[in-house]
Amino acid sequence: MFALNLLTLAFAATATVALPAAKRDLAPSCNLLGGGAFDTATNFTLAAWNTTLPNANNTGVPLVLGQAGAISGAEFKVFSTFASFPFNQYPSLSLDKGRLIPHGTDVAPAKAGTVPDGSEPGFIVSNDSDPEQGAQIYCGVADIDPAGHGTGHPFLAVNGDTDSFALCKAGTQNNIVFKPAAGKGYDLSSCYAVKVQIIEEF
Numbered sequence: 001m002f003a004l005n006l007l008t009l010a011f012a013a014t015a016t017v018a019l020p021a022a023k024r025d026l027a028p029s030c031n032l033l034g035g036g037a038f039d040t041a042t043n044f045t046l047a048a049w050n051t052t053l054p055n056a057n058n059t060g061v062p063l064v065l066g067q068a069g070a071i072s073g074a075e076f077k078v079f080s081t082f083a084s085f086p087f088n089q090y091p092s093l094s095l096d097k098g099r100l101i102p103h104g105t106d107v108a109p110a111k112a113g114t115v116p117d118g119s120e121p122g123f124i125v126s127n128d129s130d131p132e133q134g135a136q137i138y139c140g141v142a143d144i145d146p147a148g149h150g151t152g153h154p155f156l157a158v159n160g161d162t163d164s165f166a167l168c169k170a171g172t173q174n175n176i177v178f179k180p181a182a183g184k185g186y187d188l189s190s191c192y193a194v195k196v197q198i199i200e201e202f
């Protein structure tokens with residue numbers, strides 16, 4: 001995280017001071033997300049950081065890929081709190097040019113789907129899935145405020161937005177939803193706003 005911040009800062013400084021006209025060559029999913037935006041990272045996990053109540057720590061609640069049903073030959077996964085879905089088959093994630101890719105041992109590949117308003121960011125898992133063909137809609141946003149107002153962790157954005165995630169109860173699971181809406185299969189009244197944080201593993 002420290003290295004990432006330094007790199008981002010160095011890059012931002014170069015871009016504004018030395019090369020004012022140069023455009024950073026980032027995936028379109030990072031458009032308008034500012035100098036801290038990055039479209040590629042390896043080996044991280046995600047955590048949900050409550051934006052309304054104090055958190056136990058600056059990390060927030062760990063997220064894992066939770067089940068979300070299956071069809072013949074394929075399963076669906078969404079982000080659930082580990083507390084509500086205590087299995088972790090895909091213990092690390094990477095971000096490749098705006099594509100979010102889960103990694104695990106002895107598991108089928110997981111390909112990210114698009115995330116319409118009201119839906120749960122998710123993946124289709126099957127032996128035919130190609131994660132490199134997943135929806136190119138994610139971006140990381142590091143905190144580059146010199147005053148250091150952030151949590152120390154970058155936020156995840158989907159569809160160019162870091163500010164519209166919530167945790168909502170769906171059955172026994174507590175799942176990440178983007179722009180919660182009525183009639184979508186989770187309990188809307190249970191939703192509360194979170195930011196999704198990128199926690200770098202070393």
Ligand SMILES: *[C@@H]1O[C@H](CO)[C@@H](O)[C@H](O)[C@H]1NC(C)=O
Pocket residue numbers: 050052053054055061192193
């Ligand atoms: C987050 O805040 C909401 C209220 O806004 C609360 O209901 C919920 O329990 C909190 N969750 C955690 C994990 O702190």
Ligand SMILES: *[C@@H]1O[C@H](CO)[C@@H](O)[C@H](O)[C@H]1NC(C)=O
Pocket residue numbers: 055056057059060061062
């Ligand atoms: C942060 O607090 C959450 C509970 O809200 C806990 O599940 C998690 O393990 C804690 N993370 C760290 C790094 O202490």
Ligand SMILES: *[C@@H]1O[C@H](CO)[C@@H](O)[C@H](O)[C@H]1NC(C)=O
Pocket residue numbers: 073074075108125126127
């Ligand atoms: C993928 O293939 C393996 C080995 O053939 C099989 O055991 C597994 O059930 C398949 N996974 C899915 C999601 O179809």
Ligand SMILES: *[C@@H]1O[C@H](CO)[C@@H](O)[C@H](O)[C@H]1NC(C)=O
Pocket residue numbers: 043092201202
């Ligand atoms: C990711 O982090 C884990 C935990 O520290 C480490 O064991 C693993 O080697 C790392 N993987 C990669 C690809 O860097």
